[in-house]
Amino acid sequence: MKGNYPELEGKMDKAITYYKEELNTIRVGRANAAVLDKVFVDYYGTMTPIAQVASISTPDPKSLVIQPWDGSLLKPIEKAISSSEVGINPQNDGRVIRLVFPQLTEERRKELSKTVSKKSEEAKVSLRNVRRDAMDAYKAQKKKNEITEDDMKNIEKDIQELTDAKIREVEKITEKKQKEIMEI
Secondary structure, eight states, X not given: OOSOOHHHHHHHHHHHHHHHHHHHTSOOSSOOGGGGTTOEEEETTEEEEGGGTXXXXXXXXXXXXXXXXXXXXXXXXXHHHHTSSSOOOOEEOSSOEEEEOOOOOHHHHHHHHHHHHHHHHHHHHHHHHHHHHHHHHHHHHHHTTSSOHHHHXXXXXXXXXXXXXXXXXXXXXXXXXXXXXXXX
């Protein structure tokens, strides 16, 4: 790629970063505190991520221990996890909350793999939308005779090469995550 498009590349990188964050919330049989990233608890009237009101540790590969800094948050945290999409029943012993990650069934692994594929497609659509917006902006410049026909052809080629590279990056991330899901 010859051209330099930092703004375009930045937007595409943001889409990929968002995709990675989405994948981190998918539970894959190993304990991972990232599954709690989208779980919020009511903390004095403010919806707050669990990680900001408790320490989260991984005593072994199959469980998480959540220890709230304020003991009064045990019940609200337990309720928030139960009503979330985490899919694990929290165990409250009066001091800490334990999440034990069960072994995934083959059926559940295939289901999660499909979810990853769907999110992958969404990420690719996002990248293509960024490409389309950039192309529209350059076409408008061409219409105003701010850039030449040859410049436009080079820009189109460069932007397509950048888009293809970013889509390959998404595919590598997807492949890695699906491999992680399918391993027992």
